[in-house]
């Protein structure tokens with residue numbers, strides 16, 4: 001039976017009155033896991049929704065629909081990220097689409113070649129040991145991953161003259177990142193205002209300018225960034241730091257939370273050194289349960305109809321008008337019980353044959369032409385940091401049953417997952 005999913009619009013935002021619509025919108029921003037659990041109970045895994053910052057969007061979380069989206073060239077990323085333009089500019093790979101996007105991915109590819117990986121691994125091992133050795137008492141797993149990742153990524157992207165210059169750049173990056181401690185600031189246009197240099201928006205611009213002035217002199221000599229126009233290169237470096245650093249720190253914090261909550265899985269894992277297939281299965285399972293990026297964003301570049309099988313196995317169609325947004329939702333599809341039985345359990349053995357079996361249901365790093373450029377780097381780094389931490393220190397969770405908390409554009413465990421080091 002054909003059915004136009006246009007008729008299924010979730011009653012979420014705007015809700016029946018202004019107060020509840022604001023409350024619902026804030027809940028989506030603060031805790032999208034909870035919002036999606038509630039929405040999917042009454043709407044299934046494919047429905048229209050009005051969202052703050054995005055407007056009306058289609059949420060897609062069924063395997064057959066994801067497959068149709070992957071195969072449809074008229075659905076592209078890039079233009080869906082316009083809300084980040086004031087922060088990232090217009091020229092980084094994340095913002096581009098079509099041929100420009102393809103060409104930039106090609107230009108950036110040498111950043112992620114074998115030589116880069118060897119160097120990245122060596123730096124991760126060195127900085128993980130240093131930071132873990134120095135850490136004491138109660139700390140957040142997020143902040144530990146964040147410190148290590150930041151040192152690694154800054155050193156990889158911005159060649160250093162000396163140690164003090166490196167520290168100066170790292171602290172300028174940290175300062176810039178703290179500009180986004182209130183996530184509403186990224187989504188709500190009315191908060192993005194200037195007034196005599198005193199608003200949070202003004203502070204973000206100032207912090208960004210300080211960072212730019214430190215990065216600028218390093219760009220020309222860089223083998224990859226030196227090939228790009230200077231302003232583009234700077235935007236690209238900032239985007240890579242912003243995207244590559246918080247995503248990985250938040251996913252690392254979820255990984256530590258899941259490992260410490262499941263000692264028998266972890267004890268077996270610790271018999272093997274990382275990186276390994278078993279460690280990768282465990283990190284995949286952690287990202288399945290708690291994706292740090294809850295959904296991808298695609299935009300229809302022309303009127304497009306997709307045909308797919310709905311949750312009851314019936315044929316359904318959905319029409320997207322040019323400019324409409326589709327959000328392939330990893331959180332919903334990765335908890336689909338038809339694909340992942342007992343979806344709320346942490347069971348790394350689901351991934352013992354790799355992730356390819358779940359192509360249309362598991363995509364914490366996205367898919368297609370826009371798949372995360374740093375996926376393999378992040379996967380290896382998280383394994384190295386987690387195994388160094390758990391083999392060299394005695395670590396316990398401070399709080400059990402941690403819920404999610406938004407951290408800029410990504411989702412991390414509450415308070416970044418507090419751990420006690422003895």
Ligand code: HEM
Nearest residue numbers: 094244247248251293296365366367370371372373374378
């Ligand atoms: C656990 C860590 C990470 C997660 C969960 C993650 C997740 C994602 C996701 C979901 C996307 C969107 C893909 C799509 O739209 O199909 C993405 C894109 C991207 N990521 Fe990551 N990422 C991580 C680490 C990194 C790292 C370490 C870097 C760089 C050093 C990085 C750089 C990028 C870039 C540049 C894009 C845009 C790609 C494009 O539009 O072509 N990410 N990432």
